[in-house]
Amino acid sequence: MASLSLTLTKPLRNVGLYVLLMVKAFASLGEFRLYRKNLFKQMVRVGIDSIPIVALAAAFSGAVTTVQTAYQLVSPFIPKRIIGSIVAPSLILELGAVVTGFILAGRIGARFAAELGTMRVTEQIDALEAMGLNSIGYLIVPRVLAGVVMFPVLYVVACFVGITGGIGVAHFGGYLEAGEFVAGAREFFQPFDPVFGLIKSVVFGFAITSISCYKGYYTGGGAEGVGRATTDAAVLSCVYILVADLLLAIVLL
Amino acid sequence: MKYGNELKVGIAVVLSIIVFIVGVRYFQDLPIFSGTLELYTTFENADGLIVGNPVQINGVRVGRVNEVRLRPETRNVLVRFQVDRDLQIPEGSTTRVSGLSALSSVSVVINLADARRSAVSAGDTLTSDQTDVLGNLVDQAPRLVHRADSLFGSATTTLNTAEQLLARPESDLRQTLVAIGTTARTVDQLLRTEQQRLASTLESVDTLATSLADFSTTNQDSLSLAVQRLNRSLTQLERNLTALEQTTTTLDAILQKVNQGEGTLGLLVNDPGLYHRLDSTTTQLNRLLVDFQQNPKRYLKDLKLVEVF
Known part of the structure; x- marks a missing residue:
């Protein structure tokens, strides 16, 4: 009976634990000197080091979207520039943020969970606490903050490279001229679209880093526990990216 | 380097902000460095104009539509658009909506007025001159379709009747055609024999x-x-x-x-008076002569010459 109620309330307890962790992290936000050095290290790891893989994925997303849209739009009544009208907003609204989010969920989520989990399992976090350091402020705040700040940068990179890749494939693949593509993209461009993308990227950045830090920070059960935390962090990040994507689209569009 | 990480992050953030702003302005089709001018115009019918549609002068894109709003109090459509500041659009220039929203994008076209007039400034309203050619065509369309329909109907009826007539062997039309055929054959034979x-x-x-x-x-x-x-x-x-x-x-x-x-x-021809007078004269003369015959002495009394005999 007791174990049943424990099983039933486990998701709620997890949510509570996660919220408490975030509240503590926000409370430590003022102790800038504590995490300043670590913050920039994490920013380079999250942001700068991720640029090549994000650019690669975005370029391929843009190129594939362009080719497939061109393949689908075979009616002679639809002007070719509509390909640009479809590809550019797709990248700006959805692919730029989500593809980057999935890449970061695998690349950063797993790394953060493994780092923190190992520190937890080898009792380094306890040691920090014993030394009187605020472990949350020292370990979690810079990581989450790095995600929130650097994810929009990666989003901009993804959009830029993705649209450039789309234009490149359209132009050199003989699907439509670069000018046509740009004209089509301009036709249905709304200034709110990239702003919405930026909001998404901030939310995704927060979701990925906070979930993986939570999973790593509360790891238990030795080496196996670290492995489980790493997997959980990557999978949960992806799931919550999708959930957040849908919620934001409903709320903001 | 002591601040290596900070420098990298700073460069990345600043570059992405620049790319973001330039990219948004690029896709809004606004000049990236020079300013723009915001103008207004009103249309009776916006013809499917939406935000982001191009503004054109002589077919060249010079700006974009920022707002399309129906004003219930005046029953027309207020369109706010921005164009390149360097264009110097003269006062008195007119606008119209061009294009079909069903086929391609609609655009606002500016017809420039005389270039010697002073340029408009921000917030001015350009007048529109809309000639709704297509609308008229669309208005006419049902009637045309109706007429074409009735025409086709009667044509079908005629053809059906002709078909029925031709199908009946005793019908006049069929006999006429047969006769024409026979005649043609006869003429042909005649021509051949009398060649x-x-x-x-x-x-x-x-x-x-x-x-x-x-x-x-x-x-x-x-x-x-x-x-x-x-x-x-x-x-x-x-x-x-x-x-x-x-x-x-x-x-x-x-x-x-x-x-x-x-x-x-x-x-003489028309007046009977003369005849009457002549008639009465003749009658009297007749009587006189009769009297003269009967009583010659009454008249010959004074004639000495007659006494000689």
């Missing part, structure tokens, strides 16, 4: 024409003389006829006068 004779007839006609031509060539002089004479006679005749006509006209006028009782002749 020889037709050829010879045509040959004779040809010979006749040739000899006629020969004849006219050899007797050309006398022919022309005869024709000249004939011509002269005809001219004379014409002159005589003209004179005759004039005479007839005059006679006609005289007779008309006579008829109306004008002139002596007219009075």
Whole structure:
């Protein structure tokens, strides 16, 4: 009976634990000197080091979207520039943020969970606490903050490279001229679209880093526990990216 | 380097902010460095104009539509758009909506006024001149379709009737067609059988024409003389006829006068007074003569000459 109620309330307890962790992290936000050095290290790891893989994925997303849209739009009544009208907003609204989010969920989520989990399992976090350091402020705040700040940068990179890749494939693949593509993209461009993308990227950045830090920070059960935390962090990040994507689209569009 | 990480992050953030702003302005089709001018115009009918549609001058994109709003109080559409600041659009320039929203994008087209007029400034309203050619066409369309429909209907009926007529072997149309066919066959046969004779007839006609031509060539002089004479006679005749006509006209006028009782002749013809007087005179003369015969002495009393006898 007791174990049943424990099983039933486990998701709620997890949510509570996660919220408490975030509240503590926000409370430590003022102790800038504590995490300043670590913050920039994490920013380079999250942001700068991720640029090549994000650019690669975005370029391929843009190129594939362009080719497939061109393949689908075979009616002679639809002007070719509509390909640009479809590809550019797709990248700006959805692919730029989500593809980057999935890449970061695998690349950063797993790394953060493994780092923190190992520190937890080898009792380094306890040691920090014993030394009187605020472990949350020292370990979690810079990581989450790095995600929130650097994810929009990666989003901009993804959009830029993705649209450039789309234009490149359209132009050199003989699907439509670069000018046509740009004209089509301009036709249905709304200034709110990239702003919405930026909001998404901030939310995704927060979701990925906070979930993986939570999973790593509360790891238990030795080496196996670290492995489980790493997997959980990557999978949960992806799931919550999708959930957040849908919620934001409903709320903001 | 001591601040290596900070520098990298700073460069990345600043570059992405620049790319973001430039990219947004690029896709809004705004000049990236120079400013823009925001103007207004109103349309009776926006024809599917939406935010982001291009603004064109002479077919070149110079700006974009920022707002399309229906104003219920005036029942027209207020359109806010921005154009390049360097364009110097003269005052009095007009706008219109161009394009079909069903086929391609709609755009606002600015017709520039005389370039010597001063340029508009931000917030000005341009007047629109909209000629709704397509709308008129669309209004006419149902009637056209209706007429075409009825036309097709009657054509179908006619064709059906013709078909039915042709299907009945005793129908007039069918018999007529059969008769025409028979006639054509007969003519064909005739032509074929009479081919020889037709050829010879045509040959004779040809010979006749040739000899006629020969004849006219050899007797050309006398022919022309005869024709000249004939011509002269005809001219004379014409002159005589003209004179005759004039005479007839005059006679006609005289007779008309006579008829109306004008002139002596007219009075003579129309006035019975003379006749009556003549009649009574004759009667009296008759009586006088009778009296004279019976009583000659009454009258011859004074005639000495008669006494001699």
